[in-house]
Amino acid sequence: MIFTRFLRSTSAACPVLLRPQIRTLSRPRRMSAVPPPSAEAPIEQPAKPAKTPKAPKAPKDKIPAAAPVPFSTIAHPLTSLSYVDTHCHLDMVITRLPQTHCGAGEFADNEQIAKALQDLRHQSFPSNFEACINVMCDPEYFGGERDAQYIAAEVPPMHNRWESLVEHNPWLYLACGIHPHNAIRYNDTVEEHLLKALAHPRTKAMGEMGLDYFYGLSPKETQKAVFRRQLELAVQLDKPLVIHTREADEDTFEIMDSVLPKAHKIHVHCFTGSAEFAQRLLGRFDNLYIGFTGVITFNSADPIREAVKVVPLEKILLETDAPYMMPLCKDPRFVIRKGPASKIAHCGHIPLIAERIAQVKEVEIDLVMEHARRNTLFVYGL
């Protein structure tokens, strides 16, 4: 059984983990210098254009798949308030981009990845994007063996990728942990490397971790043991938690309830549960926050919008879970496609999620942005 040694051997924290963390606190701010609209740049038109005679429509096939001008020079049309994407997987975003965007596709080394990320930010994130929490949850990032699917797809090795990502991108912070899909690949070597990553000052949280009975890619009992193990480590290290739960709410709650103190900082990410489950979590933990993604914009997401109604703004986090969960978006300027059906979410989409929350709660979008920014500062210190 792969767990026997790590279960026995980890009652004390690794000395390297006791290093004090450097806190780089920043506060929500309003963007002060939004460049004026330019006649040549279609992106710089206001969100609700004045009623002027319509220009003839360009044929559909002439609309570029990606933004033709850098978004990074202008604020998002929906809001100019600065924001943090509290949950994304940008290293996975760039491996999915079409060759025409950023010149990305396959990557030979970490420098190429860093360059592709910088290009992505420049072309697709608005100027009020401030930072993101990039979630690393594959054992391969932490010295684990290669997954067969990566070998088959000839994806370049990912060992130490997290170090390269933070080194090259000062706006990128990390959460590190082992996803329930990968629970079966958790072992002592992975844990040792994971602890090293958690000690880095730019690693702000532990996760994502939890239970996923929908896909069931690891056996339930293995998922539970690895989840419990990581929760215990997070308590020892006093690290905020990123929780993934899918079709496993009862077991997730039970394990969290039995391990975590009431005041532990928790981000339940990509919430797709019921309003009742949201209330139960909020009632049990004082510092628990609920992350909403682009899912809340889907036509089928009425039950999740019911949860949005009962979660106070003081408890909401905004996240994309990019490259997944692309919000509904009719404006082609914000959409990166890979093929006719697949759309790739990225950090530039946060205002679309805030807008939908604002509609559900019948408040202004900037109120949602302000609360989410303040909540992010509390949970992640960013």
Ligand SMILES: [Zn+2]
């Ligand atoms: Zn995720």
